[in-house]
Amino acid sequence: MGTLFDDCASRGGATLVRLDRPFDLPGTGATTYDLAQLAALVEETAGWLAAAGVRARHRVAIVKDNHWDYDLLACAAVRLGAVPAQLSAHLAAEPLGTLLDRLRPRLLVTTAALLARHRAAGVDPARLAARTVLLDGTAQGATSVDELRGARAPGPRRRCPDEPLVINHTSGTTGVPKLVVHSTRTIIHKLARFEAFRYPRIGVRRDDTVVNASSYAHGRTFCWTASVFCLAPKEIAVLTGTDPEAADLFLRAHPPTVLEALPSVYGRLAPLTRRLDQPFHRVRLFVSTYDAVHPPTLRAFLGATRRRGAVWMQGWGQTETGPLTFRFHTRRALRRADAAAAAGDPGHDGTPGGASDRGGAAGGGAAGGTWWSGGGQDARDLGRPVPFKTRLRVVDPVTFAPLPPGRAGLLLARTAARAPTYLGERERWLAKDRDGWWNTGDIGVRDRSGTIRLLDREVDHTPGTSCLQLEDLLEDRLPWLRECVVLTPPGQEPVPVLVTDDGAFDRADYKRAVADLPPLAEPVVRAEDSIPRTGTGKVRRHALLEQLTGRRDTAGSGRWT
Structure with missing residues (x-):
């Protein structure tokens, strides 16, 4: 990774990178880069990191505004033999302080604004690192990057494949995130190399324009960076913001043929699909990870592209393991699923007649019933394990005995890509x-064909129901919803939180939508900006539950969060 762009350039790669705004790195005002320029930028960055005292095996913590230069900073640290730790700027002061205390980095790379914000909140990140370098401005106890620039970078250092390569944190939906340590063997040899192949229909081609709109502090984009440049598409466009109007201009200037984005970003950009001059007409492949994308969003984007045979590839996995399953959605499958649901097909998606295979007996209780039929493509159907790469089993949460198809339990995974610690x-x-x-x-259910359906995180799960399925159903039935979040206070009925643009909702419409669903508590209506989220856009469910009820206890045990 330390010489990625040099190596790609030497093999004749001609990829251009387009940015929606300049990098936060010093001296960078351009928004277009070729491979040679990226290689030079990584080498220059390695020079000032070395001048700051970074050496082999040192940890370098990176906390800054969301941009793909997270990975350029990481590549520069890797070039020196150091171990980059990419931490999201969305982290609150207390969890950031906890992670930095665990890291005890030789160097912290951050910004003056972020340092000031956390100091005002009672945590001084600079005190938790041997040295702090600011990419902009000055502050007490920190060094300006301008004092270090111009230093010559030492030659690249190689490391053993099983030594730590990069540290990324988990999403942190249930508390302080974990720091996942990946090695070259796990994240590069087992994950990135698997992606760096021109698979029929879903592989990146040389004439593609690949657009990514992600949280660049997370491990998914580090792996993506390693693989996508090896595939040498014509153009890579990096979107850092989520404002639909700004994104619309950028996407129309660089219309994607392959689009990967956070589920929350897809949701934010969905209104663009309804415009006559919308930017998604060339997309042949949509990619989503981190979380399921709700059925209305799937329909909107697959309906917007004019490419025949367009595919949506949905991956499910974890920072610790990489992708564990893949599921593919197409327009034809969406139409078939919607028609089957409208006709009351008894074998469709968990309705009576299909419940034994499709999850009707959640946690040993009778979820059954027709409410599990979402009226369309089931986004919680995760597909099957990645062939030849992963194995999955469903076990009893108490005894860990394997469960037969149709019984819900803990999902266990076996993969050579699992991080070391x-x-x-x-x-x-x-x-x-x-x-x-x-x-x-x-918690999930496996059917007889090996397909996995996700029900909930164990910490949130109440036997006999599925918060995630309820959320999908309500979003499908109530088009005016921005999002639905179902919370599970222990010993109480699930609480639906309805997220709308203005904090208002149609009660009669809601009553019709829940008429055939399990009993729910009185809905809580919230505006979008009041919902606590992680850097990847996931709802921090426990923070929201505490905000609404003052309670911190959970429906599940939480032993494996």
């Missing part, structure tokens, strides 16, 4: 390992 939480890591099987902490 959590930094500073080895016992927590070992508690999730069971004879080589990784406890994902998710």
